[in-house]
Amino acid sequence: MEIRHFQLEARDNSRVVRIFQVIFGILCIIVALYWTIFQFDSLRKDQTLWITIFFLVGFGAYQTAAGLGRITRYIETGPGAVILKLNAYLPAARIEAAELKKVEIYPLSICFRKVNGKKLILRFGLNYTDIIVPVKDEIVEFARINNLPVEEMKEEL
DSSP, X not given: OOOEEEEOSSOOOOHHHHHHHHHHHHHHXXXXXXXXXXXXXXXXXXTXXXXXXXXXXXXXXXXXHHHTTOSOOEEEEOSSEEEEXXXXXXXXXXXXXXXXXXXXXXXXXXXEEETTSOEEEEEOOSSOGGGHHHHHHHHHHHHHHTTOOEEXXXXXX
């Protein structure tokens, strides 16, 4: 089984857009540092300006990370493991096939049940439905190769 990678985001930005994101992020951080160093008297007089500084640094870090491709959500399947990056800010979770008890497939999500009783849920949402079927097919194939039970579940309201 080869390694398959699926983006769970809306689209992949072009190289030009990513370069502008990195440049803009670095500029935001530079402006925040400049203001902190050279306008420190203003910061002492008006404490609410610190909120602006923290916002600029956070936004700059976010834009830089987005431009470098560090915050994209994805799922990656390989011969013996599934790698899930469910949140843009948290690191990816690696699930070995030996850790899995079963896989439950719902219409808009996939639940990975582990042997230790914990579960990890991949939620697709309704915005980008074109990725749901290929990901589900790949997870079913992963489970078949690794001899894991797969259950098709129905969500009832």
